[in-house]
Amino acid sequence: MRIDNFYKVKGEGFPLVLLHGNGENHRYFIHQIRYFSKYYKVYAIDTRGHGKSPRGDELLSIDLFAEDLYYFFERNNIEKANILGFSDGGNIALSFAIKYPYMVNKLVLNGANMFEKGIISKVQRKIRKAYIVEKYTHTEEGYKRAEIxxxxxxSPNISIESINKLKIETLIILGTRDLIKKDHVMLMHRKLKNSVLEYVEGDHFVAYKNFKIFNEKVRKFLV
Structure with missing residues (x-):
């Protein structure tokens, strides 16, 4: 079932689409909306089941979110855009680019991973524990949090073969103390033939916590 994603739009010019991470909403990108709207028409989207976007009836998945993004492009008459995705938003962006490469100009992947083992084991164990706790609270809110x-x-389940075919210019950004494994990101960098890898001082949330450096690197890449 198609949904109409909630979004904020600001600025004029070539489209720049921002995709937030797991359990968040468009407000994660407050510093990017303010900065990049001087140069682009910025669309900051709430993913299905997040923020103010409806959930719909289907099982939530990265592939479903990528299809939602395709519909969002159609609904807003966006033929082609730059996409900046953070964490799960990066996974959505990459999945979308694999399926609809002709709709992506440049791609920025911040803290993204191709499959779940790309996350540091200690962090993955915490996520699994939190999932079990939420699932067995037997409350509607608990089920919602568990699903997220x-x-x-x-997920995601992105094959190395599929990204190896991508020719889109891609900037991969990783925090120096990120929860995504460095060797996983290096593999992604090697397989994305037209990619650049940059590090920003900080943890997984460098776009928010170290936004000046982050924004400078993204702006330099997009120009």
């Missing part, structure tokens, strides 16, 4: 957490346990 499950996205980091059983």
């Amino acid at each position: 957490l499950n996205l980091m346990i059983n």
Whole structure:
């Protein structure tokens, strides 16, 4: 079932689409909306089941979110855009680019992973524990939180073969103390033939916590 994603739009010019991470909403990108709207028409989207976007009836998945993004492009008459995705948003962006490469100009992947083992084991164990706790609270809110957490346990499932075919210019950004494994990101970098890898001082949330450096690197790449 198609949904109409909630979104904020600001600025004029070539489209720049922002995709937040797991359990968040468009407000994660407050510093990017303010900065990049000086140069682009920025669309900051709430993913299905997040923020103010409806959940719909289907099982939540990265592939479903990528299809939602395709519909969002159609609904807003966006033929092609730059996409910046953080964490699960990066996974959505990558999945979308694999399926609809002609709709992506440049791609920015911040803290993204191709499959769940790309997350540091200690962190993955915490996610699984939180998932079990939420699932067995037997409350509606607990089930909702468990469903969102499950996205980091059983997805994404992006094949190395599929990204190896991508020719889109891609910037991969990783925090120096990120929860994504460095060797996993290096593998992604090697297989994305037209990619650049940059590190920003900080943890997984560098776009929010170290936004000046982050924004400078993204702006330099997009120009």
